[in-house]
Amino acid sequence: MQKIEESELIINNRGAIYHLDMLPEDVADTVIFVGDPGRVKEVSKHFDTVEVRNEHREFISHTGRLGNKRLTVISTGIGPDNIDIVLNELDALVNIDFKTRTINTVLKHLNIIRIGTSGSLQKDIPVDGFVASSHGLGIDNLLNFYTHGNNDEEQQILQQFINHTQIDASVSQPYITGASSGLLKHFVDGFHHGITVTCPGFFGPQGRVLRLGLTNPKLIDRLPEFTFGQHRITNFEMETSAIYGLGKLLGHHCLSLNAIVANRVEKTFSKDSQKAIENLIVKALGIISSY
Template structure:
């Protein structure tokens, strides 16, 4: 049976045929994609490339594709938050799995590999500043995954125990728990990377327990997250994209892993004295580990 084209209101293209927000065409991207939050960090990665074949920048989404030691990579900035992850992952998937000319879904599926190079704050006091952490699981305090069907992969037992432990307010989105991709996680199982469980927040200030001029709904939330244990697992750090990445990757059939440079320890009150150097070293370590992979 012949497919009906997707409506123009659902699959939105620019006048030049590129995908709406990212302004990309299928030939502009590699199947191994490094995501960063900050558009300026894209060039922090690609300055190490042997060559750059394509660059585009629209809104907070900057993309460069090129080669590093003979392997083709795309680096894209997502901006901050899982709402942007929803845009980036859907549009990158559309580039490889939807025929943009006929606006129909392709019969042959193409799998993408997403590697996040980001920054994060630890909540366990023994996690050192300037260490690197790979997120084995993510806990989403956003509501993104609740808008999609087919989420049987979520660890509901874990999230239910967390809700009980924290006395989670029913006015907030119900937390969800999702694992990273086993193949990609295995690449970063080395002494250079701590393993952890990352909590993805919906904001930088109140949602992460920072108090400037506004009172918090739960003054002790970070302490509750720090003390939580489930099957000898603990929450290690806070950031703003990982749960969306892991959830969208699983829904779409892709792989994702999140790498975190620990720049702050929220429990001890420390902050890195060399944040740029820490991120720089994480970028180099990541590229050198990925370049030998066959995917």
């Protein structure tokens, strides 16, 4: 087995991985991703017990138990570049032997569920509503650094998306990955389902204009009109495509849940976004602890 060198897999003096500062035994089989480091305690306060807490940079993690499930909740910070770090390091923690620096022969498949905030791209998905993403469609380019492929349907969705949005290839090479169907099936009642578009920024990439002009100002109006068979685009945020794309390549089961805090068609923002995310946390934990 090929040994992974010190510069590629970075392990600190206490045997923990470089950015997350977690030990292999700190990772539960079900991992909840939240963007905001302050949201970690808002999730773990619902656990029956918390056995370990880690904190380094924006990556705070708590591992504990809720009912008969062991859960880890970890903050990813904002954006797909952080997801590259969090997913690769979590995967290394469970699938690479830190003593021999070799890949385990039997690989672990984590269940990874994001509980995040998002902007709606449909009139009928109001602020304070919930979306479970059927697909993550990335205009953030992260997955293009890894070898990856698409099935026929995904390829067709991408082609139609490029034709419809007129997104320039020098700006983005879009990619798409489906949710874990095994996880998605638990999140039906009370959730809208649809394609989540993941952007590499909150302002220009999501069509927000404050003082700067945009290269594709019509993108924000074209996204809500996009359809492919039963599929439509429901929302915008900054992590889902990277989680779905990298997660699938690494063999993990991924799902993204989103509390809608902004409606970009109606131009509204939640009157109480903290309450909206708290409601999603409670609903998601209720479902996760019951299957």
